[in-house]
Structure formats: C-alpha cells, structure tokens
Amino acid sequence: MDLSLIVMQLLSGIALGAVLVITALGLTIVFGMLGVVNFAHGALFMIGAYAGLYLASLTGSFWWGLLLAPILMGAFGMLIEFVLIRRLYGRSIDDPLLLTFGLSYILVEGVRIVFGSDGIPFPTPSQLIGVLDLGVGFFPRYRLFVIALVAVVLLVLWLLLEKTRIGLIVRAGARDPTIMQVLGVDIGRVWLAIFGLGVGLAALGGVLAGPMRSVNPEMGSLVLAEAFVVTVIGGLGSIAGAVVAGVMVGISISMVALFAPEMATIVMFALMAVVLLIRPQGLFGVKGRTA
Amino acid sequence: MKTIGSNQTRLKISRRTALAGMSAGVATLAMPRLGRAADETIRIGFPTPLTGPYAAEARDQVKCAELAVKLANDKGGIAGRKVELLVRDDKLNAGEAATRTLELIEKDKVHAVVGALSSAVQLGVNEVTRARGVIYVSISQSDTINEAKDFSKYTFHEALNPHMTTAAVAQMTLKKGMKVAHLVADYAYGHEMLRGFKRAQAAIGAENVGEILHPLGAADYSTFMPRLMSMRPDVLCISNFGRDQANSIKQAVDFGVKQQMKIIVPVILHNQRVAVGPDVFEGVVGGANYYWGLETQSKTAASFNAAFKAANGGAVPTDYGAYGYSGVGSLLLAMQAAGGTDNDKVVDALEKLQYDLTKGPQHYRKCDHQSVQSVLVLESKKKSAMANDNDLFAIVANDAGSDNMLRSCSELGHAT
Numbered sequence: 001m002d003l004s005l006i007v008m009q010l011l012s013g014i015a016l017g018a019v020l021v022i023t024a025l026g027l028t029i030v031f032g033m034l035g036v037v038n039f040a041h042g043a044l045f046m047i048g049a050y051a052g053l054y055l056a057s058l059t060g061s062f063w064w065g066l067l068l069a070p071i072l073m074g075a076f077g078m079l080i081e082f083v084l085i086r087r088l089y090g091r092s093i094d095d096p097l098l099l100t101f102g103l104s105y106i107l108v109e110g111v112r113i114v115f116g117s118d119g120i121p122f123p124t125p126s127q128l129i130g131v132l133d134l135g136v137g138f139f140p141r142y143r144l145f146v147i148a149l150v151a152v153v154l155l156v157l158w159l160l161l162e163k164t165r166i167g168l169i170v171r172a173g174a175r176d177p178t179i180m181q182v183l184g185v186d187i188g189r190v191w192l193a194i195f196g197l198g199v200g201l202a203a204l205g206g207v208l209a210g211p212m213r214s215v216n217p218e219m220g221s222l223v224l225a226e227a228f229v230v231t232v233i234g235g236l237g238s239i240a241g242a243v244v245a246g247v248m249v250g251i252s253i254s255m256v257a258l259f260a261p262e263m264a265t266i267v268m269f270a271l272m273a274v275v276l277l278i279r280p281q282g283l284f285g286v287k288g289r290t291a
Numbered sequence: 292m293k294t295i296g297s298n299q300t301r302l303k304i305s306r307r308t309a310l311a312g313m314s315a316g317v318a319t320l321a322m323p324r325l326g327r328a329a330d331e332t333i334r335i336g337f338p339t340p341l342t343g344p345y346a347a348e349a350r351d352q353v354k355c356a357e358l359a360v361k362l363a364n365d366k367g368g369i370a371g372r373k374v375e376l377l378v379r380d381d382k383l384n385a386g387e388a389a390t391r392t393l394e395l396i397e398k399d400k401v402h403a404v405v406g407a408l409s410s411a412v413q414l415g416v417n418e419v420t421r422a423r424g425v426i427y428v429s430i431s432q433s434d435t436i437n438e439a440k441d442f443s444k445y446t447f448h449e450a451l452n453p454h455m456t457t458a459a460v461a462q463m464t465l466k467k468g469m470k471v472a473h474l475v476a477d478y479a480y481g482h483e484m485l486r487g488f489k490r491a492q493a494a495i496g497a498e499n500v501g502e503i504l505h506p507l508g509a510a511d512y513s514t515f516m517p518r519l520m521s522m523r524p525d526v527l528c529i530s531n532f533g534r535d536q537a538n539s540i541k542q543a544v545d546f547g548v549k550q551q552m553k554i555i556v557p558v559i560l561h562n563q564r565v566a567v568g569p570d571v572f573e574g575v576v577g578g579a580n581y582y583w584g585l586e587t588q589s590k591t592a593a594s595f596n597a598a599f600k601a602a603n604g605g606a607v608p609t610d611y612g613a614y615g616y617s618g619v620g621s622l623l624l625a626m627q628a629a630g631g632t633d634n635d636k637v638v639d640a641l642e643k644l645q646y647d648l649t650k651g652p653q654h655y656r657k658c659d660h661q662s663v664q665s666v667l668v669l670e671s672k673k674k675s676a677m678a679n680d681n682d683l684f685a686i687v688a689n690d691a692g693s694d695n696m697l698r699s700c701s702e703l704g705h706a707t
Contacts, residue, residue, distance in 0.1 A: 002521070004521075005517050005518065005521050008516075008517035009514065009517050009518070012513045012514045012516070012517060013514065015513065016511055016513060016514065117346050117347060117350060118347045118562055118565065118566055119347070119534065119537060119562075119563075119565075119566030119567070120566065121565075121566060121567050121568035121571075123568060123570070124545065130547065131546065131547040137517070138546075138547055139546075140513075140545040140546055140547070142545065143513065143545070212511070212513075212541070212542065212545065213510050213511070213538050213541070213542075214534060214537045214538055214541065214563075214566045214567055216534065216566070218342075218343070218344070218346070218534075219510070222508070222510050223510070253511075253514055254513075254514040257514035257515055257518075258514075258517075258518060261503045261504055261505055261514075261515060261518075262477050262504045262505075262506065264505070264506060264509070264514060264515075265506040265509060266506075
C-alpha cells in the first residue's frame with residue numbers, strides 16, 4: 001500500500017467528516033442550549049440544498065447561494081421556533097421531538113410537491129471543478145474547499161461563543177436559564193437566535209453537500225442518522241464533541257473503506273457502540289445529562 | 292335498540308318487520324361483496340419501491356402501468372371486465388414486499404402480480420406468488436429468477452437480465468488486453484451485474500484488476516475513489532442502480548476518473564442522467580431496455596411515446612417506466628387471449644404470446660419464461676450535442692432479440 005493512497009484516503013475521510021461536523025454541529029447546539037432534539041434537522045439540511053440551488057440559479061452564482069441560503073434558512077428556523085417550538089419549552093423532551101418529526105415529513109412532502117421527487121442537478125461551481133495536484137496525488141478542488149470552509153466556520157463559531165458577550169450569555173443560558181432571566185436577559189430571544197443558528201448550519205451543510213451528492217427530497221434522512229451518530233459519539237450538546245466525533249467518523253469510514261469497503265457504513269455504528277460502552281455520555285458529554 | 296323499542300308503539304312496527312328490516316339491512320351491507328363476484332374487475336397487484344433511492348424509477352413504472360390499464364379499459368376492458376391496478380410501496384425491502392404481496396393475494400384477491408424494481412425484492416415477491424400459485428411478471432433485472440431453483444410456471448421475467456445487458460455493453464466497449472475495475476452495489480443486482488461483466492470480459496480477453504463492493508444506498512462514494520484509481524484500469528464498470536448510479540458517477544467524475552478511464556454501466560438510467568446533468572454523464576456508456584429516441588427507428592416506440600405524452604403532460608417515458616407498460620401490457624394481452632383470468636389458461640397464453648408493445652417483437656421463452664427482446668446500448672451525449680432537454684443519449688447499438696443472447700435453458704438448470 002503506497003503512501004499516496006493512504007494520504008488520499010485520509011483526505012477523503014476528512015472531507016466527509018467536514019460535512020458531518022457542520023451538520024452535527026447544528027443538531028448539538030440546539031440540543032445543548034434548548035434541550036430540543038430536532039428531528040427536522042435532516043429535512044432542513046435538504047431544504048438548504050434546494051434553497052442554495054435555487055438562489056444560485058436565480059443569481060447565476062454558486063457563491064450567492066452559499067451565502068444567502070443559510071441566512072434565509074436561519075430566518076426560517078427562527079420562524080419555526082417562534083411559531084412552533086416555543087410553545088413546548090418546559091414540557092418533556094418527547095413533545096418537541098414529535099413535533100419536529102412531524103415537521104420533517106411536511107417539509108419533505110412540500111419539497112416533493114414543489115420540485116418533484118427526482119433529483120435536480122447541482123453543478124460544482126466552475127472555479128472548483130477538477131482536481132488539484134497535492135504532490136502526493138490528485139484531490140477534488142471542491143472537497144478541499146469544503147474542508148477549508150468548515151474550518152473557517154468552526155473558528156468563527158468558536159470566537160463567537162468564547163470571546164464575545166453574546167457567547168457568554170448563550171453559554172450561561174444553557175447552564176441556567178432561570179438565573180439569566182433574573183439577571184434581566186431576555187432568554188427567549190437567545191433561544192430564538194440559537195435555533196436559527198442551528199437551522200442555518202443545517203442549511204450550510206446542505207448547500208455544501210449539493211455539488212457532491214445529487215439533490216433530492218430524501219437526501220436529509222441519511223444525513224440525519226449520521227448527524228445523530230456523530231452527536232451521540234461526541235456527547236449530546238457538546239460542540240467540541242461534534243467536531244472531534246465528526247472528523248473521527250469520517251476518517252474511520254474512509255480507512256475501513258480501504259480495507260473492507262462493504263463495512264464502510266457499518267463502522268460508524270460500531271464506533272458509536274464502542275464509545276457508548278466505555279463512555280455512555282459520549283466523548284465530551286457531561287455526566288448525568290439526561291437526553 | 293332503545294330507539295327501535297320506543298318507536299315501536301308510535302309507528303306500529305311489529306317485532307317481525309323490525310327483524311326483517313334489519314336482516315335486509317345486513318344483506319345490503321353484504322351486497323357489494325356478492326356483487327363484485329358476479330361482474331368481477333381484473334385486479335393486478337403492483338408492488339414497487341415508491342420511497343427510497345429507486346423512487347424516481349418506481350414512479351415511472353406506476354405511470355406506465357397505469358397507462359397500460361387505462362388503454363385496456365378504454366377499449367372496453369379485458370374479456371369484458373374492467374382492469375384495476377393496485378399499487379403498493381415495497382419500500383425496497385424484500386420482507387415488506389413479501390408482506391404486501393401476500394396482502395394483495397389474500398385480502399385484495401388480485402389475479403396476478405406485476406412489479407418490483409430491485410432484484411432482491413423481486414425474489415421475495417416471487418417466493419410468495421410461487422407458493423400461492425399466482426402469476427408474477429417481474430420487471431426487475433435478474434439472472435436468478437429464471438434459474439430452475441427460483442423458477443415456477445407462474446414466474447415470468449419481462450425485464451432484460453444482467454447477462455444480456457452486460458454482454459451487449461462489454462461488446463461495445465471492451466477490447467482484448469484492456470484493464471477493467473469494478474465498483475459494485477453489495478446486493479443481488481450488483482453481484483449479478485459483476486458476474487455478467489466478468490463473464491463477458493473473460494470472453495473478450497480483458498483483464499480484471501479489482502473490484503470494490505459498496506453498501507446499497509450509500510450517499511458518499513469518495514472513500515472508494517482513491518483505491519479504484521490506484522488500480523489504474525482502462526475501464527471502470529459501475530454496477531449499481533437508481534440514485535446510487537447518479538451519486539457514484541458524479542463523485543467519480545469529481546475525482547478526475549474520466550481523465551484516466553472510461554466509465555461504463557450495465558444499465559444507464561434516464562432519470563439519473565437528468566438528475567446529475569449532461570457534463571457528468573458525458574461519454575458514459577450503458578445498456579437499456581428502452582429509450583424514447585427509438586421512435587425514429589420503431590413505429591411501436593412512436594405510438595407508445597405518443598400515448599405516454601398524452602397521459603403525462605408531454606413528458607417522455609423512461610427505461611424502467613417502459614417495463615411497467617410492457618409487463619402489465621403483455622399480461623393483459625395474455626388474459627385477453629385466455630378469455631379471462633384462469634391461471635393455467637393465462638400461463639399458456641403468455642407462453643404462446645408474440646407481443647410488440649414498446650420497441651419491437653418480444654416473446655417469453657417457453658422453458659424459463661424470460662422475455663426475448665432487443666437490447667440497446669446508449670452513450671450519454673455531451674451538452675452541445677443535445678437537440679433538446681430530452682435528447683440524452685445516442686443509440687450506439689440495438690441488438691435484435693434472439694436466443695443467442697440468453698444463457699441456455701440447460702445452463703439454467705431446466706430440463707430440455
């Protein structure tokens with residue numbers, strides 16, 4: 001087995017992991033801060049891809065789609081929070097779970113009605129078509145771009161949460177919302193923003209995945225399962241956990257694909273089982289946090 | 292009961308008339324059941340994967356099957372009886388398909404079953420229909436359903452089989468000494484296609500440099516690409532179906548596979564070509580049972596296209612859609628010839644049937660009930676060569692149906 005093959009395989013795994021990270025991140029932030037398990041996350045990922053495609057064809061540029069779709073979807077997420085999710089805070093975890101589960105069906109069927117069930121072509125942006133010579137081998141430009149973009153988004157998100165006043169409020173609000181309210185913070189607005197951020201991240205994942213996979217109404221269901229696995233491995237609600245677990249899952253899939261391709265999908269679940277046996281709360285999960 | 296009792300005195304209804312009225316009521320409720328038996332519609336069960344990665348192809352099958360039923364009913368039905376299609380979602384799962392098929396037979400009392408799109412699922416359907424002695428016309432590619440161990444006199448296979456399509460595609464694309472690598476969906480369809488290609492490439496003298504099996508319904512194929520490229524083949528055969536075909540070809544092209552090698556597929560799918568666009572599919576060669584562009588060569592294709600367009604807002608029929616039409620259509624022709632739904636008479640009529648529904652003459656070979664028919668080889672056009680949005684493929688071969696393209700009946704284990 002030569003070095004080039006292993007490097008290429010590793011890169012494939014990281015690119016795969018990057019999409020997983022961005023998608024799992026939205027899921028885990030919403031759970032960590034709001035305690036809502038968002039089953040519509042996959043459907044929102046899918047709608048993000050459609051929105052990106054639509055906006056890209058409207059403006060004639062992939063980049064506008066990439067920028068605007070997550071923002072618009074974030075606003076749509078806030079609308080969902082305001083109209084639906086908000087009413088269920090304080091109730092058991094099952095209520096928002098069932099609500100979002102139902103919502104995902106409505107969203108998927110809605111897209112089927114508007115765009116049809118067949119996939120729609122999502123061309124790779126012209127600047128990123130083709131492969132780049134890395135010295136050890138050739139790798140698709142677009143996938144390298146995805147890795148870089150996800151790294152930037154992670155950095156911005158980290159700065160936002162760790163270094164700003166907003167981040168401080170968000171982190172404190174996740175820890176103890178009642179005290180925050182006593183201190184005069186409108187925690188409802190924080191939750192609104194967080195849900196919007198979660199949906200925006202799902203949409204970003206969808207737009208990024210668009211040029212790699214075909215865009216179709218079912219593309220979210222597989223992603224949702226993957227995102228959940230990543231979230232569980234990393235620890236529910238943990239941002240660092242989502243990042244580490246996402247990359248770990250991507251690389252595991254990729255490396256297993258090299259030696260036993262038939263096992264490539266199963267390895268993710270095996271990894272989850274092993275982690276749960278050793279650390280039931282996930283790699284970065286807080287002990288005692290009940291899901 | 293209470294109201295009847297209280298009204299009894301006022302309306303002077305005797306106990307006897309009340310009872311008589313009630314039994315008449317019960318009889319009326321039971322009537323539809325009795326009535327149905329007298330002027331019975333012909334019911335055809337149609338399991339197909341309406342949800343999941345093959346949904347696009349499945350929906351086309353339903354549209355075409357409905358067209359076949361509509362055309363028959365417009366002509367006054369079959370042997371004077373109306374025809375009804377009972378579509379069920381098999382969810383691309385053999386267990387689900389078997390349950391739905393059993394329900395169709397036991398509860399809905401269907402007279403025959405047509406359908407199933409996945410080769411693994413069709414074998415599940417076949418198990419049930421075979422055990423119940425119900426005619427099943429399979430419209431999914433399979434190499435095993437005609438083999439003696441899976442076969443029964445009630446099993447008919449309208450679709451092409453992997454042996455036919457891989458041989459035709461290999462003939463057009465492979466040459467002696469070429470290196471061939473395979474990416475294969477890890478289930479019956481993929482395995483059978485791989486077997487077909489390996490058999491064909493051995494006959495041509497091409498060299499096998501490796502094969503990778505991928506899980507059915509995988510969303511990402513990038514992790515298979517580095518190894519496939521390290522095999523340095525001249526030709527990459529991608530044997531998978533539905534959305535898997537679109538995704539795997541797209542990702543192979545992203546990795547620059549086409550600069551190094553040619554991509555061929557056993558079956559090239561209209562819907563998947565539409566789903567990923569002309570640039571990605573450009574130059575990909577694959578087999579097909581049908582392509583609407585045949586209408587310049589075949590009168591039947593032209594009239595099938597016209598009927599489909601009229602019923603579906605101007606859309607053209609697709610490859611797997613056409614199977615829905617010819618599968619149901621051939622069965623209805625046989626029922627017409629048999630004068631009804633008597634099982635043995637219909638089997639007999641199917642064995643004798645010469646039909647031409649979509650692309651030219653076809654018939655079911657008597658020993659194994661495989662439909663002998665033409666095989667197309669298509670090449671995906673580049674964008675600049677397309678006359679319109681539907682102009683997807685160039686027909687590079689149209690091999691007329693003959694026994695020579697099938698495995699012999701003794702090879703399949705049948706007594707000859």
